[in-house]
Structures are given as structure tokens and as C-alpha cells.
Amino acid sequence: MSISIQPVENYLDSLNHAQQQAVTATEGPVLVVAGPGSGKTRVLTYRIAHLIEKGVAPWNIMALTFTNKAAKEMQARIEKVVGPRANRVWAGTFHSIFARILRVEAQHIGYPSNFTIYDTEDTKSVIGTIINEMNLNKEQYNVNAIRSRISSCKSNLISPKLYQERAEFTQEDRQAKRPFVGQIYEKYTARCKRSGAMDFDDLLFRLYELLQNHPEVVEKYQQRFTYLLVDEFQDTNHLQYAIVRKFVSYDGSPRNICVVGDDAQSIYSFRGATIQNILDFEKDFKAHGIQTFKLEQNYRSTEHIVQAANQVISHNKRQIQKTIFSDKGEGQKIKVIKAMTDSEEGKRVADMILEQKNRHHLANKDIAVLYRTNAQSRVFEEYLRHYNIPYRVFGGMSFYQRKEVKDLIAYLRLAVNPHDEEALRRAINYPRRGIGNTTLDKISAAAAQADVTMWDVLTTVPTGARASGALHDFKSMIAQFGEKAKNDDAYEAAMSIARQSTLIDLLKQDTTVEGIQHLDNVTGLLDGIKSFVEDDVLDGGRETADSGWPTRPGEVEDREYPASHDKSLAAYLQNIALVTDLDQTDTTDDFVTLMSVHAAKGLEFKSIFVAGLEEQLFPSFMAMDTPEGLDEERRLFYVAITRAEQFLTLSYANSRYRYGQARFNSPSRFLDEISAANLDAETPIRNQAVATIGRPGRESPQNETRCSSGVRGNFKRPGPLQNVMRADPKTFKPNPSEQIQTGMKVLHLRFGEGKVLAIDGARDKRVATIFFQELEDEKQKRIMLKFAKLQIIG
DNA sequence: GAAGTGATGTTTTTT
DNA sequence: ACATCACTTC
Known part of the structure; x- marks a missing residue:
């Protein structure tokens, strides 16, 4: 194939007739129906290049794709034609571009600009907590079902309020024997907002609300994005199309919008995508002289x-x-x-x-x-x-879903946004610091009561003395991490957080095969953060490129948008939240x-x-x-x-x-x-x-x-750990637990001989910390005395 | 509090 | 088959 480097002057010559038309019809609404292998990406990139050649400023062009990979490829190919100014085109996924806008405009909708992005796991966890708190039956209120219902509501522009007002929904829920879905939806939304968090759908829905309710904001972006392109249009949902329309539909708009898609390749209807959008597009822009082009020659397959x-x-x-x-x-x-x-x-x-x-x-x-x-x-x-x-x-x-990676990320997220409740729940007692479920429930209840986040009431809730101390320590540690996140670059901050949270130590103690793998993964994460900080290639054009390019209105404004030069932990987290394995x-x-x-x-x-x-x-x-x-x-x-x-x-x-x-x-x-x-x-x-x-x-x-490339560990699990008898059951005579005191030497049926280092808690809640010489990796154990069978031997 | 046990659901696809 | 989760036991 002869795609690669085309001299700028004749890039049009390498296109067939339909492709040329699709590239050069720059003004007004355009629908490109592109079969598989028909040079769709080529058309999109050349079209953008053509716009820039014609004098359109790159930052006035927004190109929305479905995956990061597609966006990257597009940007790279535009660059081949027009050089580094390609970097200033707003090309990215719906989610990433919208997140970028939301960071800047967050204050209009009551969000902090460093809001957290919740992944599906986080979302499910929040919903699960709410279902628990409302004392609802877990079978009736299946977390997955509720999550997808909430998600599809957002994709169809149905707010919690609207949901509870509409008889069709409430009735349907009553029939399905789960009348509280509307309330869950409302609570979920409130809780995300309180935590300064948005899920994937919120990145779209909140932007829609913003554009809907703030005329001065929507105007700003309508003026800014004078040329809009949408890739894989058949996979957009109702909400995505509604946002796209907002950008280009207003009085006096030139409606320079180009959507490219193939109805035959629509495969995401399960998450709300609808080919109806293509049909609607033809209808919505008919009055504005829509042009339709079909790319029917397949250059890929025999x-x-x-x-x-x-x-x-x-x-x-x-x-x-x-x-x-x-x-x-x-x-x-x-x-x-x-x-x-x-x-x-x-x-x-x-x-x-x-x-x-x-x-x-x-x-x-x-x-x-x-x-x-x-x-x-x-x-x-x-x-x-x-x-x-x-x-x-x-x-x-x-990679980012692995437990050990999520554990560290939870701390990083907390450092940036301590109100992030999912991160808090994950981090607060791992590594163990004596903040158990009872304490957590108290904090959670108090927070819900006062309508604030758990972070807000962390040290003001009455708990036991031990938990209280641990909570104070935890809070000041996170506050300290917050300072690091603010002042240091992402790598320095992450590195010291990984060390000081003692997560690294904990991982190093595990010498099993998986344990080593886990440590490797965390090291891999830290390496990734390092290259994020060091990498100035990715989006470097923003700073240094196109010095010969005339300054235009909008260029200065461009600096308002956080880009590659931001090497903070917050910037890193924003980055990875929307990245998948496929992208790297x-x-x-x-x-x-x-x-x-x-x-x-x-x-x-x-x-x-x-x-x-x-x-x-x-x-x-x-x-x-x-x-x-x-x-x-x-x-x-x-x-x-x-x-x-x-x-x-x-x-x-x-x-x-x-x-x-x-x-x-x-x-x-x-x-x-x-x-x-x-x-x-x-x-x-x-x-x-x-x-x-x-x-x-x-x-x-x-x-x-x-096996050279064994990605997934097919290794055998090491079996139940240390299930060996260390004491002879025949001669073993446990003492009543009240007799156990600090400093004693004791014998445990499975763990063998040990020394009691400390005892905390009172009466039937006494917990002993015991050092067992014979154990291999985790020599110190905390044992609840009420249940423990220990024989005093000295 | 921790570890081991049995029951249960999961598996359609993903930003 | 596998993982997660509630439940029991120490």
C-alpha cells in the first residue's frame, strides 16, 4: 500500500473520487457512509489536513473518536501531512475530550477541577454500599442490573429527578419488585457529586447539563469549535449525539459537521449506541444542505x-x-x-x-x-x-484492574482528592491498621447523616480509642500525601506514597510466586508514572511547535486547557482513567x-x-x-x-x-x-x-x-499455607484466654511456639500480637484471644 | 480479626 | 471452571 508519506501538495491525488469529495466538502453538514477497508481513516485525516491547509486554525477543529488508539493514529497521520501543528487539533475520545472541557468548567456544576473518574468497579461498589445502607434485598437489587439501568438512563438523558417523575419507570420498577431503583439512582448521583467523582457516563451527561444550563459556556465552545468531526458515528448513543448537536446547532451556525460511520458495523447497541443517530442526522441537517458520500471500494480484502x-x-x-x-x-x-x-x-x-x-x-x-x-x-x-x-x-x-495496582492507585487518588470514598474505603485498612468494618460503618453512617463525605467526619466520629488513634494517623498521612501530590511531580509523589503507605513493604514480604508478580506489577505502575513524567514527546507540539504560525484569537486561550506540560499526580490519574490495555x-x-x-x-x-x-x-x-x-x-x-x-x-x-x-x-x-x-x-x-x-x-x-510469552500466570497455587502441626495435639493443653498476658511464651497448635508482644482491646475483645519463630513469611500474627487456643509455656 | 468453607453467580461485548 | 462472598470456626 502506498499510504505512508505523501508530499503535501498531492495528497488529494491518492484518493478516489468519493474520497476526494468527502475530503474537500468542508463546509456544511456531511455524512460519510464508509464500508470496511474503504479508507475511512484516510478521509478523516486528510479532511482535517485539508482544513488546516485552507487556513483553519487547528484548535478550531474537534475530532471525536471512540478509542484512544484511533485518536492517536489520526493525529499521527495528520502530522505527516501538515507537521506538528496537528497536535493542536482537539482529537480524542468522547470521554477524554469531554473530561478535558469539564476540568476547566467544573466550577459551574459544583465539581472540583481535579475530580476523580470512577471506573465500573467503583460504580458497582458505590451502588452496593447504597443498597446495603437502604437494607434492600441483594437478590432483588442486583448491582449489575442497577448499574446498567442507571447507565442507560444517563445515555438517554434521564436524570434521577426525571426518572422518579415518570410513571413508566416507577411502574416498571414496581412490577419488577424493585421500587427503590429511582432512589438508588438519586443517592448514587448525590454521592458521586459529594465525592467529587464522575463515572464514564457522567463525563458525557454532566457536560450535556453544563452546555444545557450555562449559555455563556456553550457559546464559548460553539465559537471555538467551528469544525467538528465524528468517527464511528454508528456507535454513538443518544447522549453523545445530543452533545454533538449542541456544539453545532445554534443561530447562524455554519454547521460544519462531518460524521463518518457504517451502519453495518454498529456493534455497541448494548451500551446505548443506536444507528437511529445516522437516520436522525440526515433528518436534522437536511435543511442545512447535507451532503452524503458513500465509500464503497474496499482496499483491504481480496x-x-x-x-x-x-x-x-x-x-x-x-x-x-x-x-x-x-x-x-x-x-x-x-x-x-x-x-x-x-x-x-x-x-x-x-x-x-x-x-x-x-x-x-x-x-x-x-x-x-x-x-x-x-x-x-x-x-x-x-x-x-x-x-x-x-x-x-x-x-x-x-493492568489497572489488578488488585495490587488498584491498591496503590487508591492512595494516589486519595492524595489528589481525599473525598473520593471508593479510594478511601479501599485504602483505609490496607495495609491493616486496625480500622475494621465496625469503625467504617460508623464513619459511613455519620457521613450519610451529615450529608458530607467520610473524609470530613473521619476523626470526629466517636470510636474506640485504638481506632480513633489509627484514624488520626491515617488522616494526617493522607493530608501529607496531598501536599506531595500538590508540590511534587507525579513520579516523586507516587514513589514516596508507595513507600510511606507501607504498601511496598507489604508486597516485599510476600515471597510466593504470585507475590513477586504483584510487586512486579506495582513496580511496573511506578515505571509507567515515571515515563509519564519524562515523556514530553506525546503532546509536546503544544509548547514548541509551529513557531511560524500566526497567533490568532484562541491560541492564548488554549493554554487554559491542561495538557502535556502538567506532570502532576492529578494529571496522571486523569490520563490513566480513560486508557485501556489496547492503547499501549x-x-x-x-x-x-x-x-x-x-x-x-x-x-x-x-x-x-x-x-x-x-x-x-x-x-x-x-x-x-x-x-x-x-x-x-x-x-x-x-x-x-x-x-x-x-x-x-x-x-x-x-x-x-x-x-x-x-x-x-x-x-x-x-x-x-x-x-x-x-x-x-x-x-x-x-x-x-x-x-x-x-x-x-x-x-x-x-x-x-x-513459555516465553506466558502473560497469564498458569502457576499452581501454593496450597493452604502452613497447615502443618507445630505442636503435638496429644500433649497440648490450652489455657483459658484470660490468663494470657504480654511477655508470655505460648504454644499454638498450628503456629508453634510464640511470644506475646502486645495485647489490646478489653474483655472478650482482647487481641494479642504474637511473634511465632517457626513461621516462614508472616511471623507476627494478631489473634483474637476469645477464640485462640494457646498453652502457656513460660 | 483471620482463615478456611460452602454457596452462588458468572460469561457478550467496553469508554 | 472459576471467583467472589457470606458464614463458620478458631
């Missing part, structure tokens, strides 16, 4: 693949008419692997990968295995590891990619494997009951096969383990939707394959230790 894709998608009724074609030649027919079991599927796919690498000289990074659910990755991992083929799994647990791919490494079909959207590979093509799985049993659900599954399949450039292999298994039990499914109906003319006739089921179904581990158990 003909068999494109034809198969067209056949599949033609089974969907409602769609924008278009004809995708390719002139890249017939290419290879599509192969189908029929396996007996999921394990055999894994083996056959790995075999085929090996064969393709040899026969067609493919690199690992030319190959991807796509599946419907992340849980399917395991069998492929097993066999790829067995064959020593490097691979990487995307999705599943992200090191493209120099050569590995096979394993990911869900959703995650693969927007990517392309020479060779694609789509696995698990079975009824109930793909299409998913969750979606296949309704026509709309099935259509979306089909679009998902369409996305999957159109990722392939030259080789496409589909696979399925007759039986597969789900929930620990073998299930039998028939081949996916989607397979029947591809004409036999595009399928490889010979699809041999080798007898020999059946004979070697056994797991690789069984054949050569030693092999596991050498």
Missing part, C-alpha cells in the same frame, strides 16, 4: 472475503444501501475448520497458524484469532504456547493477536481466524432470541470477517466446555450464509487430529516453565 461479507450482511433487513467491492483479485477461498472439541479447535488453529507462517511467510503480527467471548482465549493460548509462538491476549483483566500496544514486537471481535474493530490483519462459530456462542445465546439482537450478532460477524486482508479461516467445535460442563452446539447459522463458491471445498477432518486431542500439558508437562 474478493472472496468481500463477497462473503456482502452475503452475510445482506441477511439484515434494515440498512443503508451500498455495494462494497474490491479489485484486489480473487485471493484465497475461505477455509473452515471443523473440530470435535474446543481443545481440538485450539490445536487445529495453532496448526494452521504454523502452516501459514511457513507457506506464506507471514509474521506473527500478521495474524489474529478473534472470538466472541474473552473466555475462549484459553485453548489458543495453550497451543500457541506449546508451539512456542509468541502471542498476546487483549481484553480480560486490564508495542507495535515493534512480533506476536499473534488474540482478542474479542469487539476489540478488533478498526484493525486489520493479513490473516484472520474467527473461532467458535456455533449457535449459542456466535450468535450469542444472550442476543439470539430477538431479531434486533441477531442482527447485531450478524454485524459483529461482518466486522470479524472484514478484518482479513488475504486469509480468512472460520472454525467451530462440536462440543465445548461452558461452566465446567461439556455442551454440544450446532455450527453457526452464519456459516450457511456464505456461498459455497467462496469456501474452500476441501476441509479435511484428519483422523490423526482426533488421536492427538490430548492437552499439550499432558504430553510434555515440563514445557510449561519455558
